[in-house]
Amino acid sequence: MDIGGTKDFEFNIRDPKFLDEQALWEEAKRVYSKCKDCRMCVTYCPSFPALFDAVDRHDDDVQKLSKEELALPLELCFHCKQCYFKCPYTPPHEWRIDFPHLSLRYKVWKFKNKGAKLTDRLMVNTDLVGKLSVPFAGIVNKLNNTKPVRVILENFMGIDRRAKLPPINSQTLVDWYKENRKPVKGENGKIVLFSTCLFNYNYLEKGIALLRVLEKNDLWVEIPEVQCCGIPFFDVGDIDTSIQKAKHNIKVLKSYVSAGYDIVVPVPTCALQIKYEYPLLLPDDPDVKLVSEKVFDVHEYLWKLKEKGRLNQDFRVSMGNIAYHIPCHLKSLNVGYRAVALMRLIPNTKVRLIERCSGHDGTFGVKKQTFDMAYKVGSKLFEDINSTKADLVVSDCPLSSNQIEMATGIKVLHPIEVLYRAYNF
Numbered sequence: 001m002d003i004g005g006t007k008d009f010e011f012n013i014r015d016p017k018f019l020d021e022q023a024l025w026e027e028a029k030r031v032y033s034k035c036k037d038c039r040m041c042v043t044y045c046p047s048f049p050a051l052f053d054a055v056d057r058h059d060d061d062v063q064k065l066s067k068e069e070l071a072l073p074l075e076l077c078f079h080c081k082q083c084y085f086k087c088p089y090t091p092p093h094e095w096r097i098d099f100p101h102l103s104l105r106y107k108v109w110k111f112k113n114k115g116a117k118l119t120d121r122l123m124v125n126t127d128l129v130g131k132l133s134v135p136f137a138g139i140v141n142k143l144n145n146t147k148p149v150r151v152i153l154e155n156f157m158g159i160d161r162r163a164k165l166p167p168i169n170s171q172t173l174v175d176w177y178k179e180n181r182k183p184v185k186g187e188n189g190k191i192v193l194f195s196t197c198l199f200n201y202n203y204l205e206k207g208i209a210l211l212r213v214l215e216k217n218d219l220w221v222e223i224p225e226v227q228c229c230g231i232p233f234f235d236v237g238d239i240d241t242s243i244q245k246a247k248h249n250i251k252v253l254k255s256y257v258s259a260g261y262d263i264v265v266p267v268p269t270c271a272l273q274i275k276y277e278y279p280l281l282l283p284d285d286p287d288v289k290l291v292s293e294k295v296f297d298v299h300e301y302l303w304k305l306k307e308k309g310r311l312n313q314d315f316r317v318s319m320g321n322i323a324y325h326i327p328c329h330l331k332s333l334n335v336g337y338r339a340v341a342l343m344r345l346i347p348n349t350k351v352r353l354i355e356r357c358s359g360h361d362g363t364f365g366v367k368k369q370t371f372d373m374a375y376k377v378g379s380k381l382f383e384d385i386n387s388t389k390a391d392l393v394v395s396d397c398p399l400s401s402n403q404i405e406m407a408t409g410i411k412v413l414h415p416i417e418v419l420y421r422a423y424n425f
């Protein structure tokens with residue numbers, strides 16, 4: 001399917017064989033037969049070593065793989081998408097390799113046939129967890145750092161006790177903005193901020209910096225009550241809930257797009273979901289294309305202002321040496337590294353890029369059964385960060401930041417917080 005002329009995926013929920021078990025294993029064997037001869041992705045994640053070990057055990061013959069051996073690589077995929085944007089054989093290549101969507105198809109099939117544990121379903125319900133936790137943020141944040149509660153969470157929810165849980169905001173970003181909105185003329189445009197669960201429920205500080213930077217650039221900002229983008233439900237294969245979230249968000253966002261607003265998103269994963277996954281989830285909805293074409297990564301949007309000579313470049317404080325982690329999903333978004341370009345506008349500021357996966361990607365980084373694998377995936381990144389002499393460590397992805405902070409003890413800022421500090425409000 002062609003989306004906006006830039007992305008093409010091997011994932012068609014309208015295919016009558018989409019949920020057919022035999023067709024699923026046949027497709028897995030087809031993809032595996034190419035991957036086993038290529039093996040380029042062996043270091044990215046646990047999926048490929050699991051696949052190649054199984055193939056090697058069966059004399060290089062994918063036809064001999066058992067169902068369990070076919071399923072394991074798909075089960076272990078945490079959808080970082082590295083193997084998609086680095087693979088030379090993705091659509092429109094005739095081999096049409098799309099490993100992350102094959103994994104998603106498997107998880108959807110599994111959920112339809114076997115369901116998922118209630119605790120796993122709760123863990124991915126970021127809206128529900130956020131809404132229930134915010135009114136009790138003080139106590140929740142305290143309890144989440146106590147050993148007895150972590151033992152309970154590990155035993156009953158499967159959340160590894162070593163995982164760093166994101167903090168809970170004492171107020172949602174949406175509510176904070178209602179009380180603290182500053183008057184602007186909006187001469188640089190009207191935008192809808194897709195607030196994201198992570199900014200709305202977990203990282204108020206980052207959200208405040210974001211809104212102040214947008215106001216400083218004379219952008220008129222509205223924050224409607226959208227829902228989670230729906231990507232966490234991919235982890236358990238609950239595609240129906242993802243579709244439900246997509247429908248709600250498209251309806252809300254379409255009304256703003258029709259009124260001339262652009263949509264700005266501060267987290268690459270959420271932008272990726274709206275821009276490139278919603279068209280696959282709602283293939284018959286013409287509004288999806290209208291909305292997805294108006295979705296911008298926040299730094300991409302600010303850089304557009306720079307190109308028009310409209311960016312406020314009144315940066316007053318230098319930021320020194322910055323180590324910048326490039327999130328995998330930002331690479332998938334295909335909009336370049338505009339955060340880097342923006343930070344390099346700050347006087348006496350140098351930015352070094354670190355291109356390594358943090359291994360987090362949703363529940364994979366916190367679940368007991370995958371915590372060690374996730375940590376191993378991120379270990380090279382953690383070593384790099386630990387050895388850096390940088391003054392600041394920066395990443396656009398709050399979950400990667402959380403993972404880096406857990407492993408290194410070094411605080412990680414969002415690029416927008418760097419701009420906020422440089423403006424010296």
Ligand code: SF4
Binds near residue numbers: 034036039041097099
């Ligand atoms: S996904 Fe593509 S690049 Fe990676 S191992 Fe398979 S064929 Fe090779």
Ligand code: SF4
Binds near residue numbers: 048079080083084099
């Ligand atoms: S998307 Fe990431 S986790 Fe999934 S198979 Fe590809 S590299 Fe591995």
Ligand code: SF4
Binds near residue numbers: 227229232269273
């Ligand atoms: S990707 Fe963004 S919107 Fe989606 S669940 Fe995560 S934070 Fe929320």
